[in-house]
Each structure stands twice: as structure tokens, then as C-alpha cells.
Amino acid sequence: MLDRVRCVVVSVALTWLVVAAGCGVLGSCSSEVGAAAPPGMVRIPGGSFRMGCEDAEARPDERPVHQVRVKAFWMDAAPVTNDQFAAFVRATGYRTEAERPVDPATLRAQLPPGAKLPAVIPAGSLVFKAPVERRDLRSMTWNDWWEWVPGACWRHPEGPGSDLTGRGAHxxxxxxxxxxxxxARWAGKRLPTEAEWEFAARGGLSGKRYPWGDVARPSEVCCHNIWHGDFPYRDDNLDGFRGTSPVRSFPPNAFGLYDMAGNVWEWCHDWYRPDTYARRAPVQDPRGPAQGFDPDEPDLPKRVTRGGSYLCSAVFCAGYRTSARMKSSPDTGLCHTGFRCVRD
Incomplete structure (x- = not known):
């Protein structure tokens, strides 16, 4: 409890610094800041910031650091919850892609020529499974801990036998x-661009590693839900959670946004390319490349995800750094990926 209180103190201090500075680190604040907030959303003031990272820990796709400007917008204070998504499904009858049988023709178009597929692929999704055999992490790939589980979907995140009992706020x-x-369309919103997401996550802190500063655990405080321990074998549960945590379980950043580091990866609007920043021309409200390209899987274009998740470890991806980028095919669901929305 004391650790959590310390993290709150850090968050409150950052909030007052941004307010006291008159949003000077961000550029001019929007004149609409005083407008009535849509339920569950906070106003993100427009401004400019240095996007990306040049630190030694940064991956090549985070470079070069470049100046970007974004207009003011509203953002969900927290990721969309199971309860909120359930309301959407009740209202529309929507079935997620994980609940629909996989079309072999569609999948074949995403795979190299000659790849063999079964005639019928049952509906399902990808679930994390800790490897049984211990190996050098450097020799492992995502295939070593992701498993296609028939029946896995948003209602049954880990597959048949799992459900959402007690997880409405997750x-x-x-x-x-x-x-x-x-x-997002049903809610009258949209997904954030990658630039909007990073600007919002930084909360006015220019060039910092995390939404609260440069230290992952200030004074041994856990300010986010990530993997603590021997990844991918043992999570020591230092943050109090295994798997997802209820949204707003940790203090917000200075803009009032929760879970901008850890808990779940969040979908962004943009197509993914590793050289996006090197190719970038627009500096005002960039929306990413026209097409996606991942050299690791050239036949499978991907969209950007941001923020890291409960499966991110300091010794593996450290995806909870504010500048860290990840990617996934737009028809893929995973047990550690969700989203939040924005509106203009």
C-alpha cells in the first residue's frame, strides 16, 4: 500500500508541474480545454513533442527522433473494458473475428506460396503459454510461447473454461x-494515431522513458502491470496482478490517462513500417504510412500497437517504454492486446 501511495504522489506532482507550466512544454493549450468532457474521456491539449527515442535501449524502428505537432483531442481515460465491449455486442450483435471460423483463402493470401493449411480452421485466437522446456531466451521466438487455442475469444480470453467472471472492469x-x-465507430469515436498515442502517453514529459519519468520503479514502486521475474517462465507478481488488471489500478499520468504503460497493448490507427520515422514527411498530425510492411513477415501487413502489456519484461521487449513500438496483423486477437478510443 505504501508503494502505491508513493506512486500517487509522483503522479500528482507531475500533474501540477504541467498545469503550473501553463502547458509550456507542449505548446499552446487548446482553447477547448474547458469544454464538457464526454463520459470517461479527458481532453489532451494540442502541442508539439519529440517523437521516438535515441537511447541505447531504443530499437531501430523508434529512430530517428523527430518533431511532431498534434491538434487537441479527447481520449478515453482508460482502455475499453469487458463491460463496455459487452454493451457494444448487445446493442449490435457484433461477432469478433476470433468468434468467426477462419477463412482458409484469406489466411493463405497472408502466407508464403506453398504453405499447407487444413481445410477447416476452427474459430479461436492466440493465447500465451509458458514454455515447459527451459532455453536461452536469445534463441526463442514468439512461437515458443504463443498457441492457437480454438474457442479463445473476448468472452473466453484463455480459451474454453475461462470467462469474464470478476473481470468486467478489466x-x-x-x-x-x-x-x-x-x-470505435459504434461509439462515435476512432482509434488514436500513433503520434496522438505517444503524445498523450508522455503527459507533457519530454524525452522520458515512461509516462511518469525515467525510472521504471521509483523507490521500488510498481506503477504499471508488467512481467516481474524470469520471463517467460515465472512472474513474481510484484505489481499485484497476474494477467490483466482492472483499468485504473495504477495512478494516471499528468494528463489523467490510466494504463498508458503495461496491462495491455493498445491498437493504433497506423500501419506499421520499421522505417516510418525515417520516411516521415508530415509533422502535423501524421497518420502513418499508406501501407504496412514488416520485413520479418513481408506477406503480412500489420498495424501498430503501443504501451506494452502484462507480458512485457525488462529483459525481453520492455514494450512499456513510451516510445516502444509493436505490430500485429489487423485481423489478429491476442490475450494481451486491447484498445482505447479518441475523438476530435
Missing amino acids: PVVQVSWNDAVAY
Whole structure:
């Protein structure tokens, strides 16, 4: 409890610094800041910031650091929850991609020529499974801990036998980019651009590693839900959670946004390219490249995800750094990926 209190103190201090500075670190604040907030959303003032990272820990796709400007917008204070997504499904009858049988023709178009597929692929999704055999982490790939589980979907995140009991306030997972877009349109919103997401996550702190500063655990405080321990074998549960946590379980950043580091990866609007920043021309409200390209899987274009998740470890991806980028195919759901929405 004392650790959590310390984290709150850090968050409150940052909030007052941004307010006291008159948003000077961000550029001019929007004149609409005083407008009535849509339920569950906070106003993000427009401004400019240095996007990306040049630190030694930064991956090549986070470079070069470049100046970007974004207009003011509203953002969900927290990721969309299971309860919120359930309301959308009740109202529309929507079935997520993980709940629909996989079309072999569609899947074949995403795979190299000659790849063999079964005639029928049951509906399902990808679920994390800790490897049984211990190996050098450097020799492992995502295939070593992700498993296709028939029946896994947003209602059954870990597959048949799992459900949402007691998880109404947890972020919805096992939703694809396409599912997230469908929800956003129903709600009268949209997905954030990658630039909007990073600007909001920084909360006015220029060049910092995390939404609260440069230290992952200030004074041994856990300010986010990530993997603590021997990844991918043992999570020591230092943050109090295994798997997803209820949204707003940790203090917000200075803009009032929760879970901008850890808990679940969040879908963004943009297509993914590793050289996006090197190719970037627009500095005002960039919306990403026209097409996606991932050299690791050239036949499978991907969308950007941001923020890291409960499966992120300091010794593996450290995806909870504010500048860290990840990618996934837009029709794929995963047990550690959700989303939040924005509106203009």
C-alpha cells in the first residue's frame, strides 16, 4: 500500500508541474480545454513533442527522433473494458473475428506460396503459454510461447473454461484491429494515431522513458502491470496482478490517462513500417504510412500497437517504454492486446 501511495504522489506532482507550466512544454493549450468532457474521456491539449527515442535501449524502428505537432483531442481515460465491449455486442450483435471460423483463402493470401493449411480452421485466437522446456531466451521466438487455442475469444480470453467472471472492469482482449475499429465507430469515436498515442502517453514529459519519468520503479514502486521475474517462465507478481488488471489500478499520468504503460497493448490507427520515422514527411498530425510492411513477415501487413502489456519484461521487449513500438496483423486477437478510443 505504501508503494502505491508513493506512486500517487509522483503522479500528482507531475500533474501540477504541467498545469503550473501553463502547458509550456507542449505548446499552446487548446482553447477547448474547458469544454464538457464526454463520459470517461479527458481532453489532451494540442502541442508539439519529440517523437521516438535515441537511447541505447531504443530499437531501430523508434529512430530517428523527430518533431511532431498534434491538434487537441479527447481520449478515453482508460482502455475499453469487458463491460463496455459487452454493451457494444448487445446493442449490435457484433461477432469478433476470433468468434468467426477462419477463412482458409484469406489466411493463405497472408502466407508464403506453398504453405499447407487444413481445410477447416476452427474459430479461436492466440493465447500465451509458458514454455515447459527451459532455453536461452536469445534463441526463442514468439512461437515458443504463443498457441492457437480454438474457442479463445473476448468472452473466453484463455480459451474454453475461462470467462469474464470478476473481470468486467478489466480491459477487453482478444479483439483484432478490425474489431476495435467497429467498436470505435459504434461509439462515435476512432482509434488514436500513433503520434496522438505517444503524445498523450508522455503527459507533457519530454524525452522520458515512461509516462511518469525515467525510472521504471521509483523507490521500488510498481506503477504499471508488467512481467516481474524470469520471463517467460515465472512472474513474481510484484505489481499485484497476474494477467490483466482492472483499468485504473495504477495512478494516471499528468494528463489523467490510466494504463498508458503495461496491462495491455493498445491498437493504433497506423500501419506499421520499421522505417516510418525515417520516411516521415508530415509533422502535423501524421497518420502513418499508406501501407504496412514488416520485413520479418513481408506477406503480412500489420498495424501498430503501443504501451506494452502484462507480458512485457525488462529483459525481453520492455514494450512499456513510451516510445516502444509493436505490430500485429489487423485481423489478429491476442490475450494481451486491447484498445482505447479518441475523438476530435
